[in-house]
Amino acid sequence: MDTPSPDSADLQKCESSSSPGLTLTNAMPEDASPVEPQDAKVRCVRIPDLFSSIMATKPVVNPHYHDVKPYADRWITKIMQEDDEWGAKNSKADFCYLSSLWVPDADEEALRVVVAWNEWIFHFDDQFDDGHLSSDPLAAQEEIDMTMALMGEEPPLQREANPIRWLFQNIWNHFKKRASPDLQQRFKGMHKIYFDGLLTQIKAMHQGRLLQRSVQEYMDMRRGTIGTYAAVALAEYAHGIKLQQEIVDHPSLQDCLCIMSDLVVLKDLALGVDINLMSILTEQGLSTQQAMDKIGVQIDDCYKRWYIALANMPVWGEEIDREVLKFVEACRCVALGNLYWSFKTGRYLGYEGYEVRRTRMLHLPPSGAHGPA
CATH class of the missing domain: 1.10.600.10 (Farnesyl Diphosphate Synthase)
Structure with missing residues (x-):
């Protein structure tokens, strides 16, 4: 499935939409001063590219x-x-x-x-x-x-x-x-x-x-x-997968576990499932879009950390290395599977999953609207 970057037409369409779609409420406190004057009019936020780097491959279904x-x-x-x-x-x-x-x-x-x-x-x-x-x-x-x-x-x-x-x-x-x-x-x-x-x-x-x-x-x-x-x-x-604990405890494999978890957490943040970190960032004076962009930087950093972890992986020998590769792929599949599941099932995005992925534009609630996400 192709996922082109949103163009100006997508942005204009998103800003003029009257449907609130998925809510990302309380991302900006009511009494906070907006960093950008146009924040009050914006009805969408541009989410990071969630399907790049190690998340770019299509998953395999059992x-x-x-x-x-x-x-x-x-x-x-x-x-x-x-x-x-x-x-x-x-x-x-x-x-x-x-x-x-x-x-x-x-x-x-x-x-x-x-x-x-x-x-x-x-x-x-x-x-x-x-x-x-x-x-x-x-x-x-x-x-x-x-x-x-x-x-x-x-x-x-x-x-x-x-x-x-x-x-x-x-x-x-x-x-x-x-x-x-x-x-x-x-x-x-x-x-x-x-x-x-x-x-x-x-x-x-x-x-x-x-x-x-x-x-x-x-x-x-x-x-x-x-x-x-x-x-x-x-x-x-x-x-x-057959690995002794001392192998799994190696910093490179522990990094893969940590990065995999971070990708799932950051995906939830980008899709508005978890608004708490967004609230923390906006309390620091960032606009909603700036907070989302910061999440995007963290996602890109996860990709870099992943390759650094692999580069620092020791060579244990054929038998162990084969199992280690399976373990690393298991970590990636958990993150990748969670990502595709989030868009396919409508659990988070309702019927907007395909459009959100295509445009990378996530609807926000009307200005001043508050309620549970």
Whole structure:
């Protein structure tokens, strides 16, 4: 799919549009002085090129996608004890498509496990974003402690008692059948990073400090909360990647993990999914477009950091190097899959995904409009 840069006609069309489309609310505080006089009239912002450099290749969809998706949709609706209306809505999120891009070479069983994990993390995460755990740090800690314990010697749970915990225990039981002891420990460690990030976010929100952080502090927190580290461990399982922990701990591989997470975070920021960093930047006196341009610079920096990480990679020998290349590609596929999924499913952009990608113009709300993004 070609993605030409927006021309002046696209910009004029965007500025004159009366439809607000996707909202990017609260990006500029009401009482802030606009850096550019025309800011109040602008109805669009030009987003960075998200499909360049290591994101320029087209992803491969797992060949089992069409068989697994209908099964997975019915299965999760039953597990969550929901009705057909809920199932139809959940199906549109198409977590099977996301999973298929992450693990294009996985067999059908492994793909089902990855889909189940994506279902789990989104429903688990909802409790902390907008659910009952979003404003209760003690309850959030308790839920995380109980979930971590499921990767120990906990007895089997009853599905009806807590579907989300049962789902995670089921995923873990399938995962450990194929995973080496090193990978099992890595899976636990990657989830601890995710859980610690959630707790940091909950505490910051509870104390009203979420937007009082520096850009670097905010990126460090978000890197943990998006769960992409654990996604790579899933990809290792699904593709049978065999690496000892001492290899994965090498700075170059750790950099690949970090860059992959940063690309997903910055993509969410560019598409208006997460407006918090935009708010931090505009509080520093930047206009909305200047804040978006700064995000674009950070994305380009991720690409440079990626190639530097590869250049600093040691040569371990044929057998290990082959597995390392698979690991590096797994990191890239997680970021690339998340990007394509965001545009295809309409989860973030509604029906505007193709047009936003073609023009790189994202609609903003009418001047003075505020509300949830």
